[in-house]
Amino acid sequence: MRLRTWPALGAVVAVGLLGTQPAMAAQASVEFSAGSGDQCGRGVTEGTLDWLEGPVIKPIVQVKGTLADDPDISPCAPDQMHSRATFTAYNGDTIVDSETLRADDGTVELDFGLSDPNGVTAIDRVVVQVCRFPNSPIGTSYCGKAAEYKTP
DSSP states (O other): OHHHHHHHHHHHHHHHHHHSOOOOOEEEEEEEEEEOOSTTOOEEEEEEEEEEEOSSSOOEEEEEEEEEESOTTOSSOOOSEEEEEEEEEEETTEEEEEEEEEESSEEEEEEEEEEOTTSOOOOOEEEEEEEEEESSSSSOOEEOOOEEEEOO
């Protein structure tokens, strides 16, 4: 009689495992903003950083937002420069991934992910910085203060 309970118990456990949903990825969102540091506000990026991690998917930070160069409301005359926003993902002091986008006299939509190419290393912070560069080979570039965003 005792031997019959084990198969019944095994069937109950199997049905329970089949009925459970896979573990969902944890998600946390942080708003970001960084500028080129000039008084005209010529280069600005803003949006959200979504940390996605869990046992089922690889750790990733999804970046969504915009990068604007010389926005229409700028009080300064247009110049011959463009803006670049760099997003650098870290785990401790180690760079996990980096992405640089460019805008010139307009707005660019941002929608990309930062992750370890091997899909293993988690990201604990993202550093965002906007720099401006001349469109010609001659000229001076400059950068705004880097903004750091940590895993919530």
